[in-house]
Amino acid sequence: MMNIFAIELRPLYAILVPFIAAGLVYVLGEHINRNAREAITIVAAILMIIIVYSMLPHVLAGEEIKIRLFSIVRGISFSIGVDPAGMLFACVASTLWLPTSIYSIGYMRGNNEKNQTGYYAAFAVCLTATMGICFATNLVTFFMFFEILTVATYPLVTHHRDDEGKKSGRKYLAYTLISGQIFFAGMVVVYVVSGSLDFVPGGYITEKMLPEPWALLVFFMLVGAGIVKAGVMPLHSWLPAAMVAPTPVSALLHAVAVVKAGAFCTLRVVLYIFGPTLAKSCHGANILAGMAVATILISSLIAMNKDNLKERLAFSTIGQLSYIILGICILTPLSTAGALYHIVAHAFMKITLFMVAGAIYVTTHKKNISEMLGIGKRMPVTMGAFACTSFALAGFPVFAGFVSKANIIMGAISQGKIFFAATLVASALLAIVYLMPVVSISFRKNNIHPEFAEKGEAAPAMLIPLIFTALIAIILGIAPNAGLHLFDLALMAGNSIFQPLM
Amino acid sequence: MTGIEQFLADKGIYFLTFFLLSLGIYGIITCKNYMKKLIGMNIMQVSAIIFFLSLGQKKGATIPVLLEGLTNSDAYNNPLTHALMLTAIVVSLGTTGVGLALLTRIKEKFGSVEEEEIIRRQDKL
Amino acid sequence: MQHFPALVVILPLCGAALSLALTKIHIHLGRNVIFLSLAASFCMSIMQLRNVVLNGPMEYRFGGYALPYSIEFRIDAVGGVVVSMVALMGLITAFYCISGEVRTDKIKVGGAYSVVALFVAGMLGTASSADAFNMYVFLEITALAAYCLIALGGNRGMIAAFRYLLVGTIAATFYLMGVGILYAVTGTLNLQDMSVIIHQGGKDEAVLVALCLLIAGLGVKSALFPFHGWQPSAHTHEERGSAALIAGVMVKIPVFMLFRYIYFVFGMDYKYMKQVLIILGVFVGIGMMYGSIRAMGQTNMKKLLAYSSITQTSYFMLGIVIGAPVALAGSLLHFIGDAFIKGGLFYCAGAIKYKFGTININNFGMIYKKMPVTATLIVSGALSMIGIPPTVGFFSKWYIAIGAIQTGKYIFLVLLIISSLLNAVYFFKLIEKVFMENDKEMEDIRPVKKGELPWSMLIPMTICIAVIFLLGFFNVPLINIVLPLFEGVGL
Known part of the structure; x- marks a missing residue:
């Protein structure tokens, strides 16, 4: 009889908790009380944080946590386990679910949204899938949760049930399902040629198994699903379209869970299936890095022209996600650690920015930047948070974005890829160009929009979460290892991948 | 035996089978009257029965009822095909019965078993 | 015992x-x-x-x-x-x-x-x-009962039943002719015995004619492309209760027979098997696309499902055409799973008809609020058809895809994926209607009853949902049961 608190079972609990919460919300939400579903969500979020954090010391100590539950297909078991990279992503997702839930309450009630039961249930299922993606230890298990995430996000994108929502939903499905099915085909090919789908740090496919042109094809079949979800150009256009969803969805899913799942998928495929050697020799990594560079630059330029705040942030997300892809494709321990840490840093920064956008919308019903003249006077704390995280996103020292970018740049320079380093610096400047106008417009002294003359912050349910995440973004910049040792995790992951090669 | 007789004795039965089969299917496809279609179906089924029965025949053999002193198996026709076709006839009877029952009901509802008439009335009902 | x-x-x-x-x-x-x-x-x-x-x-x-x-x-x-x-x-x-x-x-x-x-x-x-002839008799018993059940579906049902009767009888006659030739060649009707004699060789051409007749006959019965013409109207008009059985199970049985003939009677070493499989492969490839594309344009839910059936039958045939043991096991999994998926979706169509009197999907609206179990079944069935894990549809595709790569038939992998995506198009259209469309002319024609549906409908539907997921999660025992048998006969 296994101890039910055994460390091996904890990742399973982390997956099950939001799933059970989703079931409870769906069954009870309509019938008992609308407070019940929110209470369930928050309790589940807290439970999940406890479970995930309880595994952290074990992972930092280098223990291997892995459990095989049953055979999911012949020859492959449904197995979940924890490794540093997965742990890092799990920490971010679980930590951010709580503030987002609290924020959701304020947002959904303040906006009088319909279908809230379905919303909370689907949200919890998304978290289940994200946890599964973090803890999956082979590609089949990973793909299972990856597809669940695709499907579970669909009702959230189409939440408003209007024509625009439907259109975006279709677009979203077209991108993700096609790439998912191609991923499936690639996965089958990898299984047949190698006989295994377990993630191995440093990869396990050799050139013998997949000769030259096929390796590149399979590489992109697998990576395709990841870069679609991560919004790498030219496969990004679902992401701005999906911004029709309620803001908490944009905040957690389209800035953290879904897009990061895409980046994480790329990480797993490039470094845990193919491995740095093959990824380099088949030119996959180079091509992907080129795409990422193009995305970083182009998305920043597009972001400048967008007047709608959420759309501007969406394009900013596209660019920032490509930092992670670029960091992975540079193929050095340092840049990989930087890329992983950027998952953390970008999550806290971008969620704050989205929460601010949502708070502005609920309080003043303004969506466009040009209408926000002097809004800082009305909502100083909100816009203060926005300003701080804008600096962080641009990569100013002392803020979280600096740590990850510095590592990626160092990795690039150590490989002699000055061009990548230059791109990162240039994009930091571009980020200032597209985010600072928002700050300067909102804090303008003269020419204030008459509505903003009086002070009136967002509801506390929205304000508190966004202050919390903004503070973390700053703390992580000053002390990357504060609290959870997230930077150590990133370094551990980076070293474990490149250890076999040194 | 002349060439043509030889040919008919050897292969004629197959041509008859094939002819009946084609005739039946042709009837089912071209006839506009559902009753005629059903008759075509019957002709087609008969072709299969004849085909099977011809397989059991032997030259100079008698019906498969034991005769005194005749123990050579070559002297009897194969009884199995007859038994099989008895079953097949029952099946064909069943099919025809269901078909006729359906036609009766169709006639009641639509007042006709002509395809064009039925199609015209189908839209009204 | x-x-x-x-x-x-x-x-x-x-x-x-x-x-x-x-x-x-x-x-x-x-x-x-x-x-x-x-x-x-x-x-x-x-x-x-x-x-x-x-x-x-x-x-x-x-x-x-x-x-x-x-x-x-x-x-x-x-x-x-x-x-x-x-x-x-x-x-x-x-x-x-x-x-x-x-x-x-x-x-x-x-x-x-x-x-x-x-x-x-x-x-x-x-x-x-x-026994080849015994199979014919049972096949005809099934068919006769099916004609009656289709005829119970009202006026149009009777016409559909009569047409199906004609086509079904032609198919049965073809099958009988095929058996006749096999009997003439081998002198036996027992399948195992027949297999032994066919393996000894000789008279391969006559056997080929028999095989073609079997494929034509059983193909018509199972609505395999290009023999599917009768199927959509018959499935649309059949009696509500038994629709699931006719569409979900009946059309599968002849495919299963065909599978037994090809692998257990003729065997892979039969002289013309390769050519036959290539021709079947072409049928299957076109059928997979054709069914999905036709289904996209349908507004009648049953007709949509009927066209989708053509695709699903093709998936099962796909395993047969690929021929690797794993692919055969995968297509058997699909065979079992699809009975419950397709059956379940027909239950849904029946339930919606029962409650609202219409199954025109353009009239659907907010069904998920009024009929949560039905909506759940539609979603799980649709996801399974598309092949989203952890539903059974994903796992059957997984095994079929592995078989396709093992035998180097990459084209079928490509077709499988395109066809899955085409499935996604019309099934998500259906889901969109069920969850997002606003109500149009959906009047509850049985408003007095308490609850969503009578228990007699809810229990079968719940069983279908359960099977779709359980068969997905625990597919390995099933595969382990059947795989040894396929390893003996597959490529």
Whole structure:
């Protein structure tokens, strides 16, 4: 009889908790009380944080946590386990679910949204899938949760049930399902040629198994699903379209869970299936890095022209996600650690920015930047948070974005890829160009929009979460290892991948 | 035996089978009257029965009822095909019965078993 | 235990014979006898499957005559799985039919249940039999019952039934002709015996004609592309209760027979098998696309599902065409899974018709609020059709895809993926209608009843949902049961 608190079972609990919460919300939400579903969500979020954090010391100590539950297909078991990279992503997702839930309450009630039961249930299922993606230890298990995430996000994108929502939903499905099915085909090919789908740090496919042109094809079949979800150009256009969803969805899913799942998928495929050697020799990594560079630059330029705040942030997300892809494709321990840490840093920064956008919308019903003249006077704390995280996103020292970018740049320079380093610096400047106008417009002294003359912050349910995440973004910049040792995790992951090669 | 007789004795039965089969299917496809279609179906089924029965025949053999002193198996026709076709006839009877029952009901509802008439009335009902 | 293979088939047959008479005594007596016989048949089929897995194939010779003179029922692992599936679907469908009873007329109630039981008995017999001619008889029993069930679906149903009767009889005659040629060549009707003699070679051309006739006949019966013409109208107009059985199970049985002929009678080393498989491969490839593309344009939910059936039959044939043991196991998984998916979706169509009197998907709106179980089944069925894990559809595709790569038939992998995506197009269209469309002309025609639907409909639907997921999660035991058998015959 296994101890039910055994460390091996904890990742399973982390997956099950939001799933059970989703079931409870769906069954009870309509019938008992609308407070019940929110209470369930928050309790589940807290439970999940406890479970995930309880595994952290074990992972930092280098223990291997892995459990095989049953055979999911012949020859492959449904197995979940924890490794540093997965742990890092799990920490971010679980930590951010709580503030987002609290924020959701304020947002959904303040906006009088319909279908809230379905919303909370689907949200919890998304978290289940994200946890599964973090803890999956082979590609089949990973793909299972990856597809669940695709499907579970669909009702959230189409939440408003209007024509625009439907259109975006279709677009979203077209991108993700096609790439998912191609991923499936690639996965089958990898299984047949190698006989295994377990993630191995440093990869396990050799050139013998997949000769030259096929390796590149399979590489992109697998990576395709990841870069679609991560919004790498030219496969990004679902992401701005999906911004029709309620803001908490944009905040957690389209800035953290879904897009990061895409980046994480790329990480797993490039470094845990193919491995740095093959990824380099088949030119996959180079091509992907080129795409990422193009995305970083182009998305920043597009972001400048967008007047709608959420759309501007969406394009900013596209660019920032490509930092992670670029960091992975540079193929050095340092840049990989930087890329992983950027998952953390970008999550806290971008969620704050989205929460601010949502708070502005609920309080003043303004969506466009040009209408926000002097809004800082009305909502100083909100816009203060926005300003701080804008600096962080641009990569100013002392803020979280600096740590990850510095590592990626160092990795690039150590490989002699000055061009990548230059791109990162240039994009930091571009980020200032597209985010600072928002700050300067909102804090303008003269020419204030008459509505903003009086002070009136967002509801506390929205304000508190966004202050919390903004503070973390700053703390992580000053002390990357504060609290959870997230930077150590990133370094551990980076070293474990490149250890076999040194 | 002349060439043509030889040919008919050897292969004629197959041509008859094939002819009946084609005739039946042709009837089912071209006839506009559902009753005629059903008759075509019957002709087609008969072709299969004849085909099977011809397989059991032997030259100079008698019906498969034991005769005194005749123990050579070559002297009897194969009884199995007859038994099989008895079953097949029952099946064909069943099919025809269901078909006729359906036609009766169709006639009641639509007042006709002509395809064009039925199609015209189908839209009204 | 040794009589189980026969009893599984005979019990529903007896039930069918008794039902009408017993209904004279009490309106529900005949029905209950049918339930009892189907339930007993299902339990025995499970025990029989267990026995087969533990002790190897079961052979049952009627009258105790020696082979090849006796009629034989032979249950191997594959047959056992299929028989259990048919028995379960038959049982839950009979249960589902309660909601469609015409309560005023005893004869109608008893007769309808008789036909359902006869239908199930015919399919069970076809799946169990190891005798070519016996299969024909059971196939025709199934078909006759099916004509009746389709005719019960109203005026248009009768026309559809009559047309299907003509086409079905042509198909049966083709099959009979094929068996005749095989009998002429081999002098036996027992499949195993036949297999031995065909393997000795000689007369390959005559056997080829027989194989073509079998493919044509069974292809028509199972609505395999390009023999599918009869199927959409028959599926659209059939009687509501039994639609699931006709669309979900009946069209699969001939494919299963074809599969047995190709792999267990003719075998991979038959001279022309490669060419036959290539031609079948072309049919399958076009059929997979054709069904999906036609389904996209349909507004009648049953017609949509009927066209989607053509695709699903092609998936099953795909495993046969690929021929690797894993692919065969995968297509068997799909075979079992799809019975519950397609059956379940037809239950949904029936339930929506029952509640609102329409199945035009353009009128659907907010069904998920009014009928949550139905909506759940539609979603899980749709996801399974597309192949989203952890539903069974994903795993069957996984095995088929592995087989395709192992044998180097990459084209089928590409087709499989394109076809899945095409499935996604119309199934998400359906989901969109169910969840997002605003209500148009959906009047509850049975507003008095409490709850979503009667229990007799909810239980079969819940079983379908459960099977879709359980078969997905626990597909490995099933694959392990059937794979050894396929390893002997596959490429």
